[in-house]
Amino acid sequence: DAGVTQSPTHLIKTRGQHVTLRCSPISGHKSVSWYQQVLGQGPQFIFQYYEKEERGRGNFPDRFSARQFPNYSSELNVNALLLGDSALYLCASSRGLAGGETQYFGPGTRLLVL
């Protein structure tokens, strides 16, 4: 079975631009979460979606937005990019929302903002 896939793998943008990152969950998984991992740190929670509804949002500015589509894939959008947005963006999927559920991570999209 295919794991979580993300595209693109790498991206270079300049300050002020907009970026869209994409994620396809494992087949049968209905929940998608997004995390930001800055170099040398643990991942920080950005969003969680379940059945196309936002179920949680981390401490990120309104420049960050996301959505989930009927096929459970997801997009993360970041507007007005700042240098500090440079990071590895990870998508994770799980079957549902139970606390003990394992979240399976994709390989990430590495974003560099110049």
Add this chain to the structure above:
Amino acid sequence: GDSVTQMEGPVTLSEEAFLTINCTYTATGYPSLFWYVQYPGEGLQLLLKATKADDKGSNKGFEATYRKETTSFHLEKGSVQVSDSAVYFCALSDLSGGSNYKLTFGKGTLLTVNP
């Protein structure tokens, strides 16, 4: 809020040495606990998990026991291999804000195993 504190690295060991990476947590509810591993250039992979007190998670020779009384989930392996070189993250999942089970991660511990 929830938080995870894990041993700062880097940790450098010789092959076949014993490994311990300490992890303690603070949570408002009754969390599930996880160890994830990140190999160079890759995403996160689940190593093991435990969902209730005194549960022991184990995988690939790694073990960790959910200790509610000490709010800890220390990772151990009896004999490490060069292939275990990676960054290890301790994480918890708790019902945050009543509507989602986000993962809260520690800062990660870089392990390097030398032949």
